[in-house]
Amino acid sequence: xxxxxxxxxxxxxxxxxxxxxxxxxxxxxxxxxxxxxxxxxxxxxxxxxxxxxxxxxxxxxxxxxxxxxxxxxxxxxxxxxxxxxxxxxxxxxxxxxxxxxxxxxxxxxxxxxxxxxxxxxxxxxxxxxxxxxxxxxxxxxxxxxxxxxxxxxxxxxxxxxxxxxxxxxxxxxxxxxxxxxxxxxxxxxxxxxxxxxxxxxxxxxxxxxxxxxxxxxxxxxxxxxxxxxxxxxxxxxxxxxxxxxxxxxxxxxxxxxxxxxxxxxxxxxxxxxxxxxxxxxxxxxxxxxxxx
Amino acid sequence: xxxxxxxxxxxxxxxxxxxxxxxxxxxxxxxxxxxxxxxxxxxxxxxxxxxxxxxxxxxxxxxxxxxxxxxxxxxxxxxxxxxxxxxxxxxxxxxxxxxxxxxxxxxxxxxxxxxxxxxxxxxxxxxxxxxxxxxxxxxxxxxxxxxxxxxxxxxxxxxxxxxxxxxxxxxxxxxxxxxxxxxxxxxxxxxxxxxxxxxxxxxxxxxxxxxxxxxxxxxxxxxxxxxxxxxxxxxxxxxxxxxxxxxxxxxxxxxxxxxxxxxxxxxxxxxxxxxxxxxxxxxxxxxxxxxx
Numbered sequence: 001x002x003x004x005x006x007x008x009x010x011x012x013x014x015x016x017x018x019x020x021x022x023x024x025x026x027x028x029x030x031x032x033x034x035x036x037x038x039x040x041x042x043x044x045x046x047x048x049x050x051x052x053x054x055x056x057x058x059x060x061x062x063x064x065x066x067x068x069x070x071x072x073x074x075x076x077x078x079x080x081x082x083x084x085x086x087x088x089x090x091x092x093x094x095x096x097x098x099x100x101x102x103x104x105x106x107x108x109x110x111x112x113x114x115x116x117x118x119x120x121x122x123x124x125x126x127x128x129x130x131x132x133x134x135x136x137x138x139x140x141x142x143x144x145x146x147x148x149x150x151x152x153x154x155x156x157x158x159x160x161x162x163x164x165x166x167x168x169x170x171x172x173x174x175x176x177x178x179x180x181x182x183x184x185x186x187x188x189x190x191x192x193x194x195x196x197x198x199x200x201x202x203x204x205x206x207x208x209x210x211x212x213x214x215x216x217x218x219x220x221x222x223x224x225x226x227x228x229x230x231x232x233x234x235x236x237x238x239x240x241x242x243x244x245x246x247x248x249x250x251x252x253x254x255x256x257x258x259x260x261x262x263x264x265x266x267x268x269x270x271x272x273x274x275x276x277x278x279x280x281x282x283x284x285x286x287x288x289x290x291x292x
Numbered sequence: 293x294x295x296x297x298x299x300x301x302x303x304x305x306x307x308x309x310x311x312x313x314x315x316x317x318x319x320x321x322x323x324x325x326x327x328x329x330x331x332x333x334x335x336x337x338x339x340x341x342x343x344x345x346x347x348x349x350x351x352x353x354x355x356x357x358x359x360x361x362x363x364x365x366x367x368x369x370x371x372x373x374x375x376x377x378x379x380x381x382x383x384x385x386x387x388x389x390x391x392x393x394x395x396x397x398x399x400x401x402x403x404x405x406x407x408x409x410x411x412x413x414x415x416x417x418x419x420x421x422x423x424x425x426x427x428x429x430x431x432x433x434x435x436x437x438x439x440x441x442x443x444x445x446x447x448x449x450x451x452x453x454x455x456x457x458x459x460x461x462x463x464x465x466x467x468x469x470x471x472x473x474x475x476x477x478x479x480x481x482x483x484x485x486x487x488x489x490x491x492x493x494x495x496x497x498x499x500x501x502x503x504x505x506x507x508x509x510x511x512x513x514x515x516x517x518x519x520x521x522x523x524x525x526x527x528x529x530x531x532x533x534x535x536x537x538x539x540x541x542x543x544x545x546x547x548x549x550x551x552x553x554x555x556x557x558x559x560x561x562x563x564x565x566x567x568x569x570x571x572x573x574x575x576x577x578x579x580x581x582x583x584x
Contacts, residue, residue, distance in 0.1 A: 200492060220415075225580070235570050283501025
C-alpha cells in the first residue's frame with residue numbers, strides 16, 4: 001500500500017463503532033488523510049476530542065467535496081442518505097458498511113446520479129456499538145466484502161473497476177482483507193453466519209430470562225453468558241437488517257427450527273443426540289481454523 | 293472454614309475437568325487431605341504427575357475407606373457406580389457433580405445401603421473437558437447446588453443434615469457458594485440455563501456449517517464464534533444429560549422454537565423485531581449483573 005492515501009478526503013456519515021473505527025484507522029494509517037464526519041453534536045465532540053476526525057458537520061451539504069463517502073448509519077437510513085447524495089450531484093465514490101447488501105445495490109441502481117456507489121461490509125464486530133467502542137485495529141486481519149454491481153473485479157477497466165481498486169487499497173490499508181461477492185450471495189451467506197446467530201442469541205436470552213427470572217439467572221454458568229453475548233446488540237441496527245434480508249433470514253430460521261425440532265424428538269435417543277453433537281463439534285473445529 | 297478438612301480422605305471417580313479441578317482445589321486448600329482417584333491409567337499418570345492426587349486406582353474396591361466419594365463420570369455411569377457402591381456396603385458420604393439431579397436422587401432412593409448420598413452440581417464450566425483443562429480456581433465464586441432428599445438443610449439434626457453440613461464446608465473451602473435446591477426444580481431451571489444453550493449452540497453450528505461450508509465459515513465474525521462456543525462440548529456428557537432430563541429440556545426447546553417461529557413471522561415488522569431485541573437486551577443486562 002503506497003503512503004499516498006487512496007482517498008485524500010474521507011467523509012464518514014455516522015461515527016459509531018464501525019464509522020469511528022474507520023476514522024481512527026485511516027488517520028493512523030495515512031498522515032495526510034482528511035476525515036470529515038456527520039453525526040449528532042455530542043458524538044462529533046467526542047470524535048473531535050479523541051482526534052478521530054478533523055471536522056464535524058450537521059448536514060450532507062456541509063461535507064464539501066470528499067473523495068470517498070462512507071455511509072455507516074443503520075441500513076434504511078443509508079438508503080435515504082444515498083437518495084440525498086444522488087440528488088446533490090456529488091461525484092464522490094460512495095460505499096456503506098451495512099450488514100445487508102442487496103437493498104443498497106437496488107436503491108443505487110434506481111438512483112443513478114454522478115456518484116459511483118459500491119456497497120461494502122467490513123466483518124469486525126464487537127460486543128457494543130457506539131463511538132466509545134471504536135478502535136483503529138477493529139479490521140485487522142478481518143474480511144471486508146465489497147458487492148459491486150454485476151461481476152466487477154478491482155482490475156476492471158471501468159469507472160466502477162477503478163473505484164473498486166481504490167476501495168480495496170483503502171480497506172487493505174486499514175488492515176482488512178478485501179474481497180468481492182455478489183450482493184445476493186452475500187445476503188444469503190450472512191443470513192446464516194451473522195443474522196441467524198443474532199436472532200438465536202436474542203430468542204435464547206428472552207426464553208431463559210422469562211423462565212429463570214432475575215434470581216435464577218444468577219445460577220447460570222459461562223455457557224449461557226457466551227451464547228447470549230449478541231443479545232446486547234443495538235436493536236435499531238438489527239431492525240433494519242431483518243427488514244432488508246427477511247427472505248434469506250426466514251430460510252435460515254426455518255433450517256434452525258427444523259434442526260431444533262429434530263433434536264427435541266431425539267432427546268431420549270442417545271445415538272442420535274451424540275451424532276448431532278459430534279457433527280456440530282466438527283463444524284466448530286472448522287470455524288475455529290486459523291483463529292486464536 | 294477450619295483448617296481441618298471436612299473429609300480427611302476424598303475419593304474422586306473420574307478425573308476430568310470437574311473431578312480434576314476438585315482434586316487440585318482440595319489439595320491446595322487443605323494440606324492434610326488425602327486424594328485417591330479412579331480413572332484410566334493414562335489419566336491417573338497425568339494427575340499423579342501434576343500432584344493433583346496422592347494415589348490412583350483402577351477399581352472401586354481399591355478406593356479403600358474414604359470419607360467422601362465424588363462421582364464425576366457422565367450421569368448414567370454415575371448411576372452404575374452408585375449401585376456398585378451401595379452393594380459394597382461403604383459408609384462414606386457420596387456426592388456427584390452431574391448436570392441433572394432427579395435421576396441420581398431416584399437411583400439412590402431405590403438403592404438404600406449404608407452410604408449417605410447427596411447429589412451436587414458445581415456450576416463452573418470451561419470450553420473443554422478433560423484433566424488437561426482442570427484448574428484449582430474453577431469453582432471460585434461460582435454456585436454449587438446440592439439436592440438433598442426432601443427439604444434437608446445443612447443444619448438439620450439428621451445423618452443427611454450432618455453430611456450436607458460437611459459438603460457445604462467442602463464446597464465452600466474450594467471457593468464455591470454452596471446452596472440447596474429441590475432436584476426437580478434444579479433440573480427444570482438447568483434445562484433453560486444450561487441444557488438449552490448447549491442444544492442451541494450445537495444446532496446453530498450444524499445449521500450454519502451445513503449452509504456456509506468450510507470456505508464460507510472463514511467469513512464469519514465474532515458473533516458466530518461466541519454463540520457456538522458450547523458446540524465443542526464433549527458429546528458423551530450431553531448424551532446422558534439429554535436422556536436424564538428429556539421432559540424438562542423438551543419444554544425449554546418448545547418455548548425457544550415458539551419464540552423463533554414468532555420472530556420469523558415478524559422479520560419484516562420493524563416494531564415487533566425491535567421490541568424482542570430490546571427485551572432480550574434487558575434480560576442480558578440482568579444476566580451480567582455482578583459478573584465481569
